[in-house]
Amino acid sequence: MPSNVIVVMSPKGGVGKTTVSVNLAAALASIGKRVLIVDANLDTPHVAIYYGFVGYKNSLEDVLNGKIQVNEAIYKTENPNLHILPARVFKNKGDGNAQYKLINLFHHLGRIAESYDFLILDSKPSAGLDFVKLIKNASMLIVSMPEIASMIEAKKLNEESMASGVRVLGIVLNRVNKKISGHMNDAEVSRIVETKNIWKIPEDFNVFEALKKGIPIVWQNQKSLASKAFLELAREVASRSLHE
Ligand SMILES: Nc1ncnc2c1ncn2[C@@H]1O[C@H](COP(=O)(O)OP(=O)(O)OP(=O)(O)O)[C@@H](O)[C@H]1O
Ligand SMILES: [Mg+2]
Structure with missing residues (x-):
């Protein structure tokens, strides 16, 4: 197992888990880390789409269903440091069985995982803590938007994680936009969720432009505000994960 397994989670859907996973993985690769990103959201898997990666034959479902070895479903990306283990967007017959076999993921990864510095796992909404607890030394990154519903869910997940000994790296507050008066300010966010680390990614x-091109924004438009914020997140995650 690599020393750093990061599960990107949020109980609420659509807050930016995949965007954060894909760009964190891409940014870590850009700063020289060897990364495997796994699409562990078998319901609505979008990791491959966000990398513009289409037409792959083998997927995580095939691995979990014992049809192929894991190395047959790991693909290279345009950055040699980053590999991807995608799930199947349009399901084949029998793929549904893979869902409850996700707990065997690390058994399948075996020694391959050791060749990476980081494993980044995107997850489905409400993936549940049990999944994270199965992975030795896994850390969680909670994604939320600065609005009340997703913040309350982030708070609940953070508290459950602390109570069950799951390490939370921090909260990624995504789509921060000061022009939206209903969004929470920093003080309000800190009052709701008790965490040492809050990283803000601007709206x-x-x-969207990067998504349309199928290139993570950290590679496609390095001058953009979101890109700078993702790189900062990656640098901090890299240093905290390795030294804490
Ligand atoms: N910082 C941002 N600025 C602008 N748009 C964003 C930002 N982050 C995410 N989005 C957009 O928000 C939408 C949802 O993002 P994403 O797919 O990453 O969410 P998700 O939490 O993975 O969703 P699901 O729960 O379905 O897996 C996408 O259209 C994405 O492009
Ligand atoms: Mg997603």
């Missing part, structure tokens, strides 16, 4: 319409 940035360049994210």
Whole structure:
């Protein structure tokens, strides 16, 4: 197992888990870390789409269903440091069985995982702590938007994690936009969720442009505000994960 397994989670859907996973993985690769990103959201898997990666034959479902070895479903990306283990967007017959076998993921990864500095796992909404607890030394990154519903869910997940001994690296507050008066300010956010680390990713319409091109924004538009924030997140995650 690599020393750093990071599960990107949020109980609420659509807050930016995949955007954060894909860009964190891409940014870590850019700063020289060897990264495997795993699409562990088998319901609505979008990691491959966000990398513009289409037409792959083998997927995580095939691995979990014992049809192939894990190395047959790991693909290279345009950055040699970053590999991807995708799930299947349009399911084949029998793929549904893979869902409850996700707990065997690390058994399948075996020694391959040791060749990476980081494993980044995107997850489905409400993936549940049990999944994280199965992974030795896994840390969690909670994604939320600065609005009340997702903050309350982030708070609940953070508290459950602390109570069950799961390490939370911090909260990624995504789509921060000061022009939206209903969004929470820093003080309000800190009052709701008790955490040492809050990273803010601005709402940035360049994210959509990058998505349309199928290139993570950290590679596609390095000058964008979101890109700078993702790189900062990656640098901090890299240093904290390795030294704490
Ligand atoms: N910082 C941002 N600025 C602008 N748009 C963003 C930002 N982050 C995410 N988005 C957009 O928000 C939408 C949802 O993002 P994403 O798919 O990452 O959420 P998710 O939490 O993974 O969703 P799901 O729960 O379905 O897995 C996407 O269209 C994405 O492009
Ligand atoms: Mg997603």
